[in-house]
Amino acid sequence: VHNRVQKLLDEERFHFQHATGWTRRLGQVDAVRGEFRDALQRLLPAALRWFGHPDGSDERRLLEEEITSDGPGALRSRFLDTVAPVLESVGLAAELGLTLRDNEWLYEGELDWSGWDGSRRRAGGEGPDAETIARVRGDKNRAFLMD
Template identity: 45%
Template sequence: MSKTRTDVFKSPDALPEPVREALAAMLLSLADNKRVLGMRYGEWILGAPTLEAGIACSAMAQDEWGHARILYATLKDFEFEPTVLEHERPADEYLNSELLDDPATEWPDLLALNLLLDSALSVQVEAMTESSYEPILFKTRKLLEEERFHFEHGRGWAMRLGDMGAGRAALEAAFRKAIGPCLRWFGRPDSGFGRQLVDAGVVNADADELRRRWLERITPVLAEAGLELPETEGKAALEWEGWNADRRRAAEGALDEETLARVRGDRNRSMLMD
């Protein structure tokens, strides 16, 4: 089905109100998740199973923080103050996934963030590569180019642990916990970030289609790694009770205070450079 795009939006002002709000919410959700995900990657720079994996975590942490910074900056056009977004919000205003509330305590938990959550964010970004919202076009390809390596890292480790009895069991357990929140993150079938975003050509897929794309991306990896995860078969099992549509997550919970202070950079605030 091809669609003729009639409108190109050069600034948020050009967008109809509901579309503008939905887009700002989506960009903020992506930015917050990437900011906190970067922190979770960063926590594994020391202590990953191999030296190379620790270095990879360092690189991925840097990427996520770069992406978050770019995304926060785009929200300036929506009359948000990026400094406030980055450094002055309380934990319950962060739109991070519940998977990021606490540090990944074991390596398979980090891999669940790496392979599952990170790629869910990428699927959402990818849906904007031909967006009618022009300012985002100058950013998406760079983000996705860097994300390719994150996916390959997660994939490589899934295969590696899949070959080990104990590793496979731990990985299955970690992935099983993460799949539901990732599938739900795209939003309810009837809403997501708003049907308006699709109709306005800002994104090219609704929540169900994004879920399908994400599954299409991760399912072959899970199969390759020999993981058995019935949770990925269809979306019938999605549970929406207690769903918070604004935060795109189960309503309860938030970042712990220590992580929040680090994410916001509280201690070194006076030395900020930009």
């Protein structure tokens, strides 16, 4: 288990570094900056909701069973403390509704909890479309598998 957890943490660091690099590139190129900002404005609320509803029973159970180390608000705050400085470095934090107050990054927007399903960590129809799921699964390559 220790090796698997370490691998997960290594993957998380790698993906954060990768995303940081792309954020700096895309955030500084005028030709794509607006499109990048628009995508972030659309996706940031879903990412912030993923940590769970502040009063959700599923979230409370995860905390009680020590699957998560903190409640949804604290986890969201830690995420913002990591991600917001990168967005600030390219001047996008304020445009996305992120502000630094008393040394803590806050999202000033409203999170829409209508249709939230705590067990799926999604609201309504959020999530990858069928084509994306097939691509991630490698469905196109399944035809080449031999039993």
